[in-house]
Amino acid sequence: MSRTIVASARREAVIGFDQPFCVIGERINPTGRKKLAAEMVEGNFETVKKDALEQVAAGATMLDVNAGVTAVDPNATEPDLLVRTVQIVQSLVDVPLSIDSSVTPAIEAALEVAEGRPLVNSVTGEEEKLEAIMPLISKYDVPVVAISNDETGISEDPDVRFAVAKKIVERASDYGIAAHDIVVDPLVMPIGAMGTAGRQVFRLVRRLREELGVNTTCGLSNISFGLPHRHGINAAFIPMVIASGMTSAIMNPCRPQEMEMVRAANVLAGNDADCGNWIRTYRDHAPAAANANAGAAPAPAASSGGRRRGGRAARARG
Protein backbone atom coordinates (compact mmCIF):
# COMPACT_ATOMS: atom_id res chain seq x y z
CA MET A 1 0.00 0.00 0.00
CA SER A 2 1.87 3.06 -1.28
CA ARG A 3 1.33 6.23 0.69
CA THR A 4 2.90 9.38 -0.70
CA ILE A 5 2.87 12.02 2.00
CA VAL A 6 2.82 15.67 0.99
CA ALA A 7 2.41 18.61 3.33
CA SER A 8 2.24 22.36 3.65
CA ALA A 9 3.30 24.07 6.87
CA ARG A 10 -0.09 23.28 8.39
CA ARG A 11 -1.73 20.55 6.38
CA GLU A 12 -0.80 17.03 5.31
CA ALA A 13 -2.30 15.11 2.43
CA VAL A 14 -1.80 11.49 1.47
CA ILE A 15 -1.80 10.16 -2.07
CA GLY A 16 -2.71 6.49 -1.81
CA PHE A 17 -4.82 3.60 -3.04
CA ASP A 18 -7.20 3.94 -0.09
CA GLN A 19 -7.41 7.73 -0.23
CA PRO A 20 -9.76 10.13 -2.00
CA PHE A 21 -8.35 11.00 -5.43
CA CYS A 22 -5.70 13.72 -5.08
CA VAL A 23 -6.66 16.70 -7.24
CA ILE A 24 -3.57 18.76 -8.08
CA GLY A 25 -4.80 22.15 -9.29
CA GLU A 26 -3.10 23.01 -12.58
CA ARG A 27 -4.04 26.68 -12.98
CA ILE A 28 -0.92 28.42 -11.64
CA ASN A 29 1.05 27.86 -14.81
CA PRO A 30 1.93 30.52 -17.40
CA THR A 31 2.52 27.91 -20.12
CA GLY A 32 0.07 28.86 -22.85
CA ARG A 33 -1.29 31.77 -20.78
CA LYS A 34 0.44 34.83 -22.24
CA LYS A 35 -1.39 37.30 -20.05
CA LEU A 36 -0.46 35.47 -16.86
CA ALA A 37 3.15 35.16 -18.03
CA ALA A 38 3.33 38.90 -18.68
CA GLU A 39 1.83 39.67 -15.27
CA MET A 40 4.29 37.43 -13.47
CA VAL A 41 7.26 38.93 -15.29
CA GLU A 42 6.03 42.35 -14.16
CA GLY A 43 5.77 41.16 -10.58
CA ASN A 44 1.96 41.20 -10.64
CA PHE A 45 0.68 38.12 -8.80
CA GLU A 46 -3.00 39.01 -8.66
CA THR A 47 -4.02 36.25 -11.08
CA VAL A 48 -1.81 33.77 -9.23
CA LYS A 49 -3.54 34.67 -5.96
CA LYS A 50 -6.99 34.44 -7.53
CA ASP A 51 -6.17 31.06 -9.08
CA ALA A 52 -4.83 29.80 -5.75
CA LEU A 53 -7.92 30.80 -3.78
CA GLU A 54 -10.39 29.62 -6.42
CA GLN A 55 -8.78 26.23 -6.83
CA VAL A 56 -8.71 25.56 -3.09
CA ALA A 57 -12.32 26.72 -2.78
CA ALA A 58 -13.25 24.36 -5.62
CA GLY A 59 -11.75 21.40 -3.77
CA ALA A 60 -8.12 21.04 -4.91
CA THR A 61 -6.10 18.76 -2.64
CA MET A 62 -2.81 20.36 -3.74
CA LEU A 63 -1.72 23.18 -6.04
CA ASP A 64 0.82 22.88 -8.81
CA VAL A 65 3.04 25.97 -9.02
CA ASN A 66 4.84 26.67 -12.28
CA ALA A 67 6.65 29.92 -13.10
CA GLY A 68 7.90 28.93 -16.53
CA VAL A 69 7.45 32.21 -18.31
CA THR A 70 9.26 32.19 -21.62
CA ALA A 71 12.65 33.76 -21.09
CA VAL A 72 15.94 34.04 -22.93
CA ASP A 73 17.74 32.40 -20.03
CA PRO A 74 15.37 30.49 -17.76
CA ASN A 75 18.27 29.37 -15.57
CA ALA A 76 18.89 32.99 -14.64
CA THR A 77 15.32 34.19 -14.19
CA GLU A 78 13.09 31.26 -13.28
CA PRO A 79 14.54 30.42 -9.84
CA ASP A 80 13.67 33.83 -8.37
CA LEU A 81 10.26 33.90 -10.00
CA LEU A 82 9.36 30.40 -8.83
CA VAL A 83 10.54 31.20 -5.29
CA ARG A 84 8.39 34.30 -5.22
CA THR A 85 5.37 32.45 -6.60
CA VAL A 86 5.74 29.63 -4.08
CA GLN A 87 6.06 32.12 -1.22
CA ILE A 88 2.96 34.03 -2.30
CA VAL A 89 0.86 30.90 -2.75
CA GLN A 90 1.89 29.28 0.54
CA SER A 91 1.20 32.51 2.41
CA LEU A 92 -2.33 32.52 1.00
CA VAL A 93 -3.55 28.90 1.15
CA ASP A 94 -2.58 25.94 3.27
CA VAL A 95 -2.76 23.03 0.84
CA PRO A 96 0.49 21.23 -0.08
CA LEU A 97 2.25 22.41 -3.24
CA SER A 98 3.70 20.75 -6.30
CA ILE A 99 6.85 22.54 -7.48
CA ASP A 100 6.71 22.39 -11.25
CA SER A 101 9.70 23.33 -13.37
CA SER A 102 12.02 21.98 -16.05
CA VAL A 103 14.79 24.19 -14.63
CA THR A 104 16.76 22.36 -11.93
CA PRO A 105 18.07 25.50 -10.16
CA ALA A 106 14.48 26.75 -9.97
CA ILE A 107 13.37 23.49 -8.34
CA GLU A 108 16.22 23.68 -5.83
CA ALA A 109 15.56 27.31 -5.01
CA ALA A 110 11.86 26.59 -4.51
CA LEU A 111 12.64 23.58 -2.30
CA GLU A 112 14.69 25.89 -0.08
CA VAL A 113 11.71 28.12 0.64
CA ALA A 114 8.80 25.68 0.40
CA GLU A 115 7.23 24.80 3.74
CA GLY A 116 6.20 21.28 4.66
CA ARG A 117 6.79 18.49 2.16
CA PRO A 118 6.08 19.58 -1.42
CA LEU A 119 5.90 17.29 -4.43
CA VAL A 120 8.47 17.93 -7.17
CA ASN A 121 7.14 17.95 -10.74
CA SER A 122 9.08 16.33 -12.41
CA VAL A 123 11.82 13.93 -13.35
CA THR A 124 11.95 11.78 -16.49
CA GLY A 125 13.92 8.68 -17.41
CA GLU A 126 16.57 10.78 -19.17
CA GLU A 127 20.02 10.24 -17.62
CA GLU A 128 20.82 13.93 -17.43
CA LYS A 129 17.50 14.63 -15.76
CA LEU A 130 17.80 11.77 -13.29
CA GLU A 131 21.27 12.91 -12.27
CA ALA A 132 20.08 16.48 -11.82
CA ILE A 133 16.84 15.82 -9.92
CA MET A 134 17.35 12.69 -7.86
CA PRO A 135 20.01 14.18 -5.56
CA LEU A 136 17.57 16.99 -4.76
CA ILE A 137 14.75 14.57 -4.02
CA SER A 138 17.07 12.70 -1.70
CA LYS A 139 18.54 15.82 -0.06
CA TYR A 140 15.16 17.46 0.63
CA ASP A 141 13.34 14.16 1.31
CA VAL A 142 10.39 15.00 -0.93
CA PRO A 143 8.31 12.93 -3.36
CA VAL A 144 8.62 13.37 -7.13
CA VAL A 145 6.51 12.95 -10.25
CA ALA A 146 8.25 10.57 -12.65
CA ILE A 147 7.27 10.97 -16.28
CA SER A 148 7.71 7.78 -18.28
CA ASN A 149 9.72 9.08 -21.20
CA ASP A 150 13.48 9.10 -21.75
CA GLU A 151 16.12 10.08 -24.32
CA THR A 152 14.23 8.16 -26.99
CA GLY A 153 11.16 10.36 -26.48
CA ILE A 154 7.63 9.26 -25.56
CA SER A 155 7.09 5.71 -26.73
CA GLU A 156 3.74 4.78 -28.23
CA ASP A 157 4.33 1.32 -26.79
CA PRO A 158 2.92 1.15 -23.24
CA ASP A 159 5.33 -1.65 -22.36
CA VAL A 160 8.24 0.69 -23.08
CA ARG A 161 6.63 3.39 -20.94
CA PHE A 162 6.24 0.83 -18.14
CA ALA A 163 9.91 -0.11 -18.49
CA VAL A 164 10.96 3.55 -18.25
CA ALA A 165 8.88 3.98 -15.10
CA LYS A 166 10.47 0.85 -13.64
CA LYS A 167 13.91 2.19 -14.44
CA ILE A 168 13.16 5.47 -12.66
CA VAL A 169 11.91 3.63 -9.57
CA GLU A 170 15.06 1.51 -9.55
CA ARG A 171 17.35 4.49 -10.05
CA ALA A 172 15.54 6.32 -7.26
CA SER A 173 16.28 3.40 -5.00
CA ASP A 174 20.01 3.92 -5.67
CA TYR A 175 19.57 7.40 -4.21
CA GLY A 176 17.77 5.99 -1.19
CA ILE A 177 14.38 7.15 -2.42
CA ALA A 178 11.50 4.75 -1.69
CA ALA A 179 8.93 3.74 -4.33
CA HIS A 180 6.20 5.39 -2.26
CA ASP A 181 7.87 8.73 -2.99
CA ILE A 182 7.65 8.22 -6.76
CA VAL A 183 4.35 9.24 -8.40
CA VAL A 184 4.46 7.92 -11.95
CA ASP A 185 2.89 9.81 -14.83
CA PRO A 186 2.30 7.14 -17.50
CA LEU A 187 1.73 9.89 -20.10
CA VAL A 188 -1.72 10.44 -21.53
CA MET A 189 -1.99 10.76 -25.31
CA PRO A 190 -4.91 12.53 -27.02
CA ILE A 191 -7.62 9.95 -27.73
CA GLY A 192 -8.58 11.86 -30.88
CA ALA A 193 -5.14 11.12 -32.35
CA MET A 194 -4.65 7.63 -30.90
CA GLY A 195 -7.73 5.49 -30.41
CA THR A 196 -5.94 3.18 -27.98
CA ALA A 197 -4.81 6.03 -25.70
CA GLY A 198 -7.46 5.31 -23.07
CA ARG A 199 -6.92 1.56 -22.91
CA GLN A 200 -3.14 2.11 -22.78
CA VAL A 201 -3.43 4.32 -19.73
CA PHE A 202 -5.89 2.03 -17.94
CA ARG A 203 -3.59 -0.95 -18.46
CA LEU A 204 -0.43 0.96 -17.58
CA VAL A 205 -1.92 2.37 -14.37
CA ARG A 206 -3.03 -1.08 -13.31
CA ARG A 207 0.44 -2.51 -13.95
CA LEU A 208 2.18 0.39 -12.21
CA ARG A 209 -0.01 -0.17 -9.19
CA GLU A 210 0.11 -3.97 -9.10
CA GLU A 211 3.71 -4.57 -10.22
CA LEU A 212 5.56 -1.49 -8.95
CA GLY A 213 3.21 -0.50 -6.12
CA VAL A 214 3.48 3.17 -7.00
CA ASN A 215 1.02 6.02 -7.00
CA THR A 216 0.18 7.56 -10.34
CA THR A 217 -0.83 10.89 -11.82
CA CYS A 218 -1.42 12.46 -15.23
CA GLY A 219 -2.07 15.70 -17.03
CA LEU A 220 -5.75 14.87 -17.28
CA SER A 221 -6.99 17.14 -20.05
CA ASN A 222 -4.42 15.87 -22.56
CA ILE A 223 -6.82 12.98 -23.25
CA SER A 224 -9.42 15.24 -24.89
CA PHE A 225 -7.07 17.47 -26.91
CA GLY A 226 -8.60 18.37 -30.27
CA LEU A 227 -12.10 17.03 -29.59
CA PRO A 228 -15.33 19.01 -29.26
CA HIS A 229 -16.91 19.24 -25.78
CA ARG A 230 -13.63 18.29 -24.12
CA HIS A 231 -15.06 18.49 -20.62
CA GLY A 232 -17.38 15.56 -21.30
CA ILE A 233 -14.41 13.39 -22.28
CA ASN A 234 -12.39 14.62 -19.28
CA ALA A 235 -15.33 13.95 -16.97
CA ALA A 236 -15.65 10.32 -18.10
CA PHE A 237 -11.88 9.79 -18.08
CA ILE A 238 -11.69 10.55 -14.35
CA PRO A 239 -13.86 7.64 -13.11
CA MET A 240 -12.14 5.36 -15.63
CA VAL A 241 -8.61 6.13 -14.40
CA ILE A 242 -9.79 5.90 -10.81
CA ALA A 243 -11.34 2.49 -11.54
CA SER A 244 -7.99 1.51 -13.05
CA GLY A 245 -6.18 2.55 -9.87
CA MET A 246 -4.87 6.06 -10.59
CA THR A 247 -4.49 8.05 -7.38
CA SER A 248 -4.02 11.67 -8.49
CA ALA A 249 -4.25 13.99 -11.49
CA ILE A 250 -3.06 17.43 -12.46
CA MET A 251 -6.30 19.05 -13.53
CA ASN A 252 -8.54 22.08 -13.31
CA PRO A 253 -10.60 21.85 -10.11
CA CYS A 254 -12.67 24.86 -11.17
CA ARG A 255 -14.66 22.66 -13.58
CA PRO A 256 -17.74 21.47 -11.64
CA GLN A 257 -18.45 18.54 -13.98
CA GLU A 258 -14.98 17.10 -13.53
CA MET A 259 -14.99 17.64 -9.76
CA GLU A 260 -18.42 16.01 -9.50
CA MET A 261 -16.97 12.94 -11.21
CA VAL A 262 -13.99 12.95 -8.82
CA ARG A 263 -16.32 13.03 -5.82
CA ALA A 264 -18.64 10.35 -7.23
CA ALA A 265 -15.71 8.10 -8.18
CA ASN A 266 -14.36 8.47 -4.63
CA VAL A 267 -17.71 7.18 -3.36
CA LEU A 268 -17.74 4.30 -5.84
CA ALA A 269 -14.12 3.33 -5.20
CA GLY A 270 -14.95 3.11 -1.50
CA ASN A 271 -12.77 6.12 -0.59
CA ASP A 272 -15.49 8.41 0.76
CA ALA A 273 -16.40 6.92 4.13
CA ASP A 274 -20.18 6.61 4.52
CA CYS A 275 -20.47 8.81 1.41
CA GLY A 276 -19.85 11.67 3.85
CA ASN A 277 -18.21 14.10 1.46
CA TRP A 278 -20.77 13.36 -1.27
CA ILE A 279 -23.72 13.91 1.03
CA ARG A 280 -22.26 17.13 2.47
CA THR A 281 -21.58 18.48 -1.03
CA TYR A 282 -24.82 17.50 -2.76
CA ARG A 283 -27.51 17.13 -0.10
CA ASP A 284 -29.13 20.38 -1.19
CA HIS A 285 -28.56 19.74 -4.87
CA ALA A 286 -31.62 20.71 -6.89
CA PRO A 287 -32.42 18.07 -9.51
CA ALA A 288 -33.63 20.78 -11.91
CA ALA A 289 -30.16 22.32 -12.06
CA ALA A 290 -28.58 19.00 -12.88
CA ASN A 291 -30.97 18.74 -15.77
CA ALA A 292 -30.44 22.30 -16.99
CA ASN A 293 -28.77 21.26 -20.20
CA ALA A 294 -31.17 18.41 -20.81
CA GLY A 295 -32.38 17.90 -24.32
CA ALA A 296 -34.79 15.15 -23.41
CA ALA A 297 -37.84 15.21 -21.23
CA PRO A 298 -37.23 14.97 -17.49
CA ALA A 299 -37.93 11.53 -16.14
CA PRO A 300 -40.51 11.00 -13.41
CA ALA A 301 -38.99 10.25 -10.04
CA ALA A 302 -40.12 6.65 -10.18
CA SER A 303 -37.77 5.84 -13.03
CA SER A 304 -34.73 6.70 -11.00
CA GLY A 305 -35.94 4.97 -7.89
CA GLY A 306 -35.01 1.56 -6.60
CA ARG A 307 -35.91 -0.28 -9.75
CA ARG A 308 -36.94 -3.86 -9.52
CA ARG A 309 -37.07 -6.35 -12.29
CA GLY A 310 -38.98 -9.49 -12.88
CA GLY A 311 -36.26 -11.84 -11.76
CA ARG A 312 -35.90 -10.20 -8.42
CA ALA A 313 -39.46 -9.24 -7.70
CA ALA A 314 -41.33 -11.10 -5.03
CA ARG A 315 -44.18 -11.87 -7.35
CA ALA A 316 -45.57 -15.23 -8.34
CA ARG A 317 -43.36 -17.31 -10.57
CA GLY A 318 -44.72 -18.83 -13.73
Add this chain to the structure above:
Amino acid sequence: MSRTIVASARREAVIGFDQPFCVIGERINPTGRKKLAAEMVEGNFETVKKDALEQVAAGATMLDVNAGVTAVDPNATEPDLLVRTVQIVQSLVDVPLSIDSSVTPAIEAALEVAEGRPLVNSVTGEEEKLEAIMPLISKYDVPVVAISNDETGISEDPDVRFAVAKKIVERASDYGIAAHDIVVDPLVMPIGAMGTAGRQVFRLVRRLREELGVNTTCGLSNISFGLPHRHGINAAFIPMVIASGMTSAIMNPCRPQEMEMVRAANVLAGNDADCGNWIRTYRDHAPAAANANAGAAPAPAASSGGRRRGGRAARARG
Protein backbone atom coordinates in the same frame (compact mmCIF):
# COMPACT_ATOMS: atom_id res chain seq x y z
CA MET B 1 -14.56 -12.50 -27.62
CA SER B 2 -18.20 -12.89 -26.63
CA ARG B 3 -20.74 -11.48 -29.03
CA THR B 4 -24.36 -11.52 -27.96
CA ILE B 5 -26.51 -10.88 -30.99
CA VAL B 6 -29.94 -9.32 -30.52
CA ALA B 7 -32.23 -8.16 -33.27
CA SER B 8 -35.58 -6.63 -34.12
CA ALA B 9 -37.25 -7.43 -37.43
CA ARG B 10 -35.08 -4.85 -39.17
CA ARG B 11 -32.10 -4.08 -36.95
CA GLU B 12 -29.35 -6.10 -35.32
CA ALA B 13 -27.27 -5.04 -32.35
CA VAL B 14 -24.25 -6.74 -30.84
CA ILE B 15 -23.35 -6.74 -27.17
CA GLY B 16 -19.62 -7.31 -26.99
CA PHE B 17 -16.24 -6.30 -25.58
CA ASP B 18 -15.37 -4.40 -28.75
CA GLN B 19 -18.77 -2.77 -29.17
CA PRO B 20 -20.22 0.54 -27.97
CA PHE B 21 -21.89 0.06 -24.58
CA CYS B 22 -25.38 -1.39 -25.06
CA VAL B 23 -27.94 0.91 -23.45
CA ILE B 24 -31.10 -1.02 -22.61
CA GLY B 25 -33.84 1.54 -22.00
CA GLU B 26 -35.60 0.77 -18.72
CA ARG B 27 -38.63 3.06 -18.91
CA ILE B 28 -41.32 0.68 -20.19
CA ASN B 29 -41.87 -0.88 -16.81
CA PRO B 30 -44.90 -0.33 -14.56
CA THR B 31 -43.00 -1.45 -11.45
CA GLY B 32 -43.18 1.52 -9.11
CA ARG B 33 -45.12 3.57 -11.71
CA LYS B 34 -48.72 3.34 -10.52
CA LYS B 35 -50.07 5.64 -13.21
CA LEU B 36 -48.45 3.65 -16.00
CA ALA B 37 -49.68 0.40 -14.46
CA ALA B 38 -53.24 1.75 -14.32
CA GLU B 39 -53.06 2.90 -17.93
CA MET B 40 -51.78 -0.44 -19.16
CA VAL B 41 -54.49 -2.34 -17.29
CA GLU B 42 -57.05 -0.08 -18.98
CA GLY B 43 -55.51 -0.80 -22.38
CA ASN B 44 -54.08 2.70 -22.68
CA PHE B 45 -50.58 2.46 -24.19
CA GLU B 46 -49.93 6.17 -24.81
CA THR B 47 -47.22 6.41 -22.14
CA VAL B 48 -45.65 3.18 -23.40
CA LYS B 49 -45.51 4.63 -26.91
CA LYS B 50 -44.08 7.93 -25.67
CA ASP B 51 -41.46 6.12 -23.60
CA ALA B 52 -40.52 3.95 -26.57
CA LEU B 53 -40.04 6.88 -28.93
CA GLU B 54 -38.22 9.07 -26.41
CA GLN B 55 -35.79 6.38 -25.37
CA VAL B 56 -34.86 5.54 -28.94
CA ALA B 57 -34.48 9.23 -29.77
CA ALA B 58 -32.21 9.59 -26.73
CA GLY B 59 -29.94 6.85 -28.00
CA ALA B 60 -31.14 3.56 -26.48
CA THR B 61 -29.62 0.52 -28.20
CA MET B 62 -32.47 -1.73 -27.05
CA LEU B 63 -35.69 -1.36 -25.06
CA ASP B 64 -36.66 -3.40 -22.05
CA VAL B 65 -40.38 -4.23 -22.06
CA ASN B 66 -42.03 -5.15 -18.79
CA ALA B 67 -45.78 -5.47 -18.26
CA GLY B 68 -45.70 -6.51 -14.62
CA VAL B 69 -48.69 -4.61 -13.38
CA THR B 70 -49.67 -5.81 -9.95
CA ALA B 71 -52.39 -8.39 -10.36
CA VAL B 72 -54.11 -11.02 -8.28
CA ASP B 73 -53.02 -13.70 -10.73
CA PRO B 74 -50.12 -12.57 -12.93
CA ASN B 75 -50.05 -15.96 -14.65
CA ALA B 76 -53.52 -15.30 -15.99
CA THR B 77 -53.19 -11.65 -16.95
CA GLU B 78 -49.53 -10.84 -17.66
CA PRO B 79 -49.02 -12.98 -20.79
CA ASP B 80 -51.67 -11.11 -22.78
CA LEU B 81 -50.55 -7.72 -21.53
CA LEU B 82 -46.87 -8.38 -22.27
CA VAL B 83 -47.74 -9.66 -25.75
CA ARG B 84 -49.74 -6.54 -26.47
CA THR B 85 -46.98 -4.25 -25.14
CA VAL B 86 -44.32 -6.02 -27.20
CA GLN B 87 -46.47 -5.78 -30.31
CA ILE B 88 -47.10 -2.07 -29.81
CA VAL B 89 -43.46 -1.27 -29.14
CA GLN B 90 -42.08 -3.28 -32.05
CA SER B 91 -44.58 -1.70 -34.41
CA LEU B 92 -43.35 1.73 -33.37
CA VAL B 93 -39.54 1.47 -33.12
CA ASP B 94 -37.02 -0.84 -34.70
CA VAL B 95 -34.51 -1.42 -31.91
CA PRO B 96 -34.22 -4.94 -30.45
CA LEU B 97 -36.27 -5.68 -27.34
CA SER B 98 -35.60 -7.20 -23.96
CA ILE B 99 -38.57 -9.23 -22.75
CA ASP B 100 -38.74 -8.62 -19.02
CA SER B 101 -40.96 -10.71 -16.79
CA SER B 102 -40.89 -12.95 -13.76
CA VAL B 103 -43.86 -14.87 -15.17
CA THR B 104 -42.71 -17.73 -17.39
CA PRO B 105 -45.93 -18.01 -19.44
CA ALA B 106 -45.65 -14.29 -20.17
CA ILE B 107 -42.08 -14.71 -21.43
CA GLU B 108 -43.13 -17.61 -23.63
CA ALA B 109 -46.13 -15.75 -25.03
CA ALA B 110 -43.96 -12.72 -25.77
CA LEU B 111 -41.31 -14.87 -27.45
CA GLU B 112 -44.04 -16.20 -29.75
CA VAL B 113 -44.83 -12.72 -31.07
CA ALA B 114 -41.48 -10.94 -30.78
CA GLU B 115 -39.75 -10.32 -34.08
CA GLY B 116 -36.04 -10.83 -34.60
CA ARG B 117 -33.95 -12.08 -31.68
CA PRO B 118 -35.01 -10.50 -28.38
CA LEU B 119 -33.14 -10.77 -25.10
CA VAL B 120 -34.98 -12.50 -22.26
CA ASN B 121 -34.81 -10.78 -18.87
CA SER B 122 -34.22 -12.90 -16.82
CA VAL B 123 -33.20 -16.19 -15.30
CA THR B 124 -31.56 -16.69 -11.89
CA GLY B 125 -29.56 -19.52 -10.37
CA GLU B 126 -32.68 -20.87 -8.67
CA GLU B 127 -33.41 -24.45 -9.77
CA GLU B 128 -37.07 -23.84 -10.41
CA LYS B 129 -36.26 -20.77 -12.48
CA LEU B 130 -33.53 -22.50 -14.48
CA GLU B 131 -35.84 -25.37 -15.31
CA ALA B 132 -38.61 -23.00 -16.37
CA ILE B 133 -36.57 -20.56 -18.46
CA MET B 134 -33.69 -22.49 -20.00
CA PRO B 135 -35.88 -24.69 -22.22
CA LEU B 136 -37.45 -21.53 -23.64
CA ILE B 137 -34.04 -19.96 -24.28
CA SER B 138 -33.02 -23.11 -26.09
CA LYS B 139 -36.29 -23.51 -28.00
CA TYR B 140 -36.43 -19.91 -29.24
CA ASP B 141 -32.63 -19.58 -29.61
CA VAL B 142 -32.45 -16.24 -27.80
CA PRO B 143 -29.98 -14.76 -25.32
CA VAL B 144 -30.84 -14.35 -21.65
CA VAL B 145 -29.93 -12.12 -18.71
CA ALA B 146 -28.64 -14.29 -15.85
CA ILE B 147 -28.96 -12.72 -12.42
CA SER B 148 -26.41 -14.06 -9.97
CA ASN B 149 -28.65 -14.99 -7.07
CA ASP B 150 -30.19 -18.33 -6.16
CA GLU B 151 -32.37 -20.02 -3.53
CA THR B 152 -30.12 -18.64 -0.80
CA GLY B 153 -30.88 -15.08 -1.91
CA ILE B 154 -28.41 -12.40 -2.99
CA SER B 155 -25.07 -13.08 -1.41
CA GLU B 156 -23.05 -10.16 -0.10
CA ASP B 157 -19.96 -12.21 -1.00
CA PRO B 158 -18.93 -11.46 -4.59
CA ASP B 159 -17.22 -14.85 -4.85
CA VAL B 160 -20.56 -16.52 -4.19
CA ARG B 161 -22.22 -14.33 -6.84
CA PHE B 162 -19.47 -15.33 -9.27
CA ALA B 163 -20.06 -19.01 -8.44
CA VAL B 164 -23.80 -18.61 -9.08
CA ALA B 165 -23.08 -16.99 -12.46
CA LYS B 166 -20.70 -19.81 -13.31
CA LYS B 167 -23.34 -22.37 -12.37
CA ILE B 168 -25.90 -20.71 -14.65
CA VAL B 169 -23.44 -20.69 -17.57
CA GLU B 170 -22.72 -24.37 -16.97
CA ARG B 171 -26.39 -25.25 -16.68
CA ALA B 172 -27.10 -23.32 -19.86
CA SER B 173 -24.50 -25.40 -21.62
CA ASP B 174 -26.49 -28.53 -20.68
CA TYR B 175 -29.37 -27.04 -22.64
CA GLY B 176 -27.10 -26.35 -25.61
CA ILE B 177 -26.95 -22.62 -24.86
CA ALA B 178 -23.57 -21.00 -25.52
CA ALA B 179 -21.88 -18.66 -23.03
CA HIS B 180 -22.15 -15.82 -25.55
CA ASP B 181 -25.92 -16.00 -25.14
CA ILE B 182 -25.72 -15.46 -21.39
CA VAL B 183 -25.51 -11.83 -20.23
CA VAL B 184 -24.69 -11.91 -16.53
CA ASP B 185 -26.07 -9.35 -14.10
CA PRO B 186 -23.65 -9.45 -11.16
CA LEU B 187 -26.18 -7.53 -9.04
CA VAL B 188 -25.48 -3.98 -8.03
CA MET B 189 -26.02 -3.06 -4.37
CA PRO B 190 -26.66 0.51 -3.20
CA ILE B 191 -23.30 2.11 -2.39
CA GLY B 192 -24.97 4.16 0.35
CA ALA B 193 -25.77 0.95 2.23
CA MET B 194 -22.64 -1.04 1.34
CA GLY B 195 -19.43 0.92 0.86
CA THR B 196 -17.79 -1.93 -1.04
CA ALA B 197 -20.62 -2.21 -3.58
CA GLY B 198 -18.67 -0.43 -6.32
CA ARG B 199 -15.43 -2.36 -5.90
CA GLN B 200 -17.41 -5.62 -5.75
CA VAL B 201 -19.04 -4.95 -9.09
CA PHE B 202 -15.80 -3.82 -10.77
CA ARG B 203 -14.00 -6.96 -9.63
CA LEU B 204 -16.92 -9.25 -10.46
CA VAL B 205 -17.34 -7.82 -13.96
CA ARG B 206 -13.62 -8.25 -14.63
CA ARG B 207 -13.74 -11.88 -13.47
CA LEU B 208 -16.91 -12.63 -15.42
CA ARG B 209 -15.25 -11.26 -18.53
CA GLU B 210 -11.82 -12.81 -18.07
CA GLU B 211 -12.77 -16.15 -16.55
CA LEU B 212 -16.19 -16.88 -18.06
CA GLY B 213 -15.93 -14.74 -21.21
CA VAL B 214 -19.48 -13.50 -20.83
CA ASN B 215 -21.12 -10.17 -21.46
CA THR B 216 -22.53 -8.37 -18.45
CA THR B 217 -25.32 -5.97 -17.56
CA CYS B 218 -26.85 -4.38 -14.48
CA GLY B 219 -29.73 -2.30 -13.24
CA LEU B 220 -27.54 0.77 -13.20
CA SER B 221 -29.39 3.15 -10.92
CA ASN B 222 -29.48 0.69 -8.03
CA ILE B 223 -25.97 1.90 -7.15
CA SER B 224 -27.16 5.35 -6.09
CA PHE B 225 -30.31 4.34 -4.21
CA GLY B 226 -30.85 6.54 -1.16
CA LEU B 227 -28.19 9.15 -1.97
CA PRO B 228 -28.69 12.81 -2.88
CA HIS B 229 -27.97 13.85 -6.50
CA ARG B 230 -28.23 10.26 -7.69
CA HIS B 231 -27.54 11.15 -11.29
CA GLY B 232 -24.00 12.26 -10.44
CA ILE B 233 -23.27 8.86 -8.89
CA ASN B 234 -24.91 7.06 -11.82
CA ALA B 235 -22.92 9.18 -14.29
CA ALA B 236 -19.57 8.26 -12.70
CA PHE B 237 -20.57 4.61 -12.28
CA ILE B 238 -21.00 4.21 -16.05
CA PRO B 239 -17.37 4.91 -17.06
CA MET B 240 -16.18 2.83 -14.10
CA VAL B 241 -18.16 -0.27 -15.07
CA ILE B 242 -17.16 0.21 -18.70
CA ALA B 243 -13.50 0.45 -17.65
CA SER B 244 -14.04 -2.78 -15.72
CA GLY B 245 -15.42 -4.48 -18.81
CA MET B 246 -19.20 -4.27 -18.48
CA THR B 247 -20.88 -4.31 -21.88
CA SER B 248 -24.48 -3.22 -21.26
CA ALA B 249 -26.79 -1.73 -18.66
CA ILE B 250 -30.48 -1.38 -18.06
CA MET B 251 -30.81 2.35 -17.53
CA ASN B 252 -32.71 5.51 -18.38
CA PRO B 253 -31.38 6.86 -21.70
CA CYS B 254 -33.42 10.04 -21.28
CA ARG B 255 -30.86 11.37 -18.80
CA PRO B 256 -28.38 13.48 -20.81
CA GLN B 257 -25.63 13.36 -18.17
CA GLU B 258 -25.63 9.57 -18.08
CA MET B 259 -25.77 9.25 -21.88
CA GLU B 260 -22.90 11.74 -22.23
CA MET B 261 -20.83 9.50 -19.97
CA VAL B 262 -21.79 6.42 -22.05
CA ARG B 263 -20.65 8.18 -25.24
CA ALA B 264 -17.43 9.48 -23.68
CA ALA B 265 -16.61 6.09 -22.16
CA ASN B 266 -17.15 4.49 -25.58
CA VAL B 267 -14.53 6.90 -26.97
CA LEU B 268 -12.11 6.18 -24.12
CA ALA B 269 -12.58 2.42 -24.27
CA GLY B 270 -11.71 2.56 -27.97
CA ASN B 271 -15.22 1.58 -29.07
CA ASP B 272 -16.16 4.74 -30.99
CA ALA B 273 -14.11 4.54 -34.19
CA ASP B 274 -12.32 7.82 -34.89
CA CYS B 275 -14.50 9.35 -32.15
CA GLY B 276 -17.15 9.53 -34.90
CA ASN B 277 -20.23 9.29 -32.73
CA TRP B 278 -18.80 11.72 -30.18
CA ILE B 279 -17.94 14.31 -32.79
CA ARG B 280 -21.33 13.98 -34.52
CA THR B 281 -23.15 14.35 -31.20
CA TYR B 282 -21.15 17.20 -29.65
CA ARG B 283 -19.52 19.16 -32.47
CA ASP B 284 -21.97 22.01 -31.98
CA HIS B 285 -21.96 21.74 -28.21
CA ALA B 286 -21.92 25.16 -26.55
CA PRO B 287 -19.50 25.21 -23.61
CA ALA B 288 -21.81 27.56 -21.72
CA ALA B 289 -24.51 24.91 -21.57
CA ALA B 290 -22.15 22.37 -20.08
CA ASN B 291 -21.35 24.86 -17.38
CA ALA B 292 -24.96 25.79 -16.67
CA ASN B 293 -24.99 24.29 -13.20
CA ALA B 294 -21.54 25.54 -12.30
CA GLY B 295 -21.02 26.69 -8.80
CA ALA B 296 -17.46 27.86 -9.38
CA ALA B 297 -16.16 30.54 -11.68
CA PRO B 298 -15.88 29.54 -15.33
CA ALA B 299 -12.32 28.80 -16.35
CA PRO B 300 -10.67 30.67 -19.22
CA ALA B 301 -10.22 28.63 -22.36
CA ALA B 302 -6.47 28.38 -21.86
CA SER B 303 -6.93 26.19 -18.83
CA SER B 304 -8.52 23.45 -20.85
CA GLY B 305 -6.01 23.62 -23.64
CA GLY B 306 -3.20 21.19 -24.37
CA ARG B 307 -1.39 21.71 -21.14
CA ARG B 308 2.34 21.24 -21.03
CA ARG B 309 4.48 20.77 -18.00
CA GLY B 310 8.08 21.43 -17.21
CA GLY B 311 9.25 17.89 -17.70
CA ARG B 312 7.89 17.69 -21.17
CA ALA B 313 8.47 21.24 -22.36
CA ALA B 314 11.21 21.82 -24.88
CA ARG B 315 12.79 24.50 -22.78
CA ALA B 316 16.34 24.67 -21.44
CA ARG B 317 17.17 22.17 -18.75
CA GLY B 318 18.86 23.27 -15.56
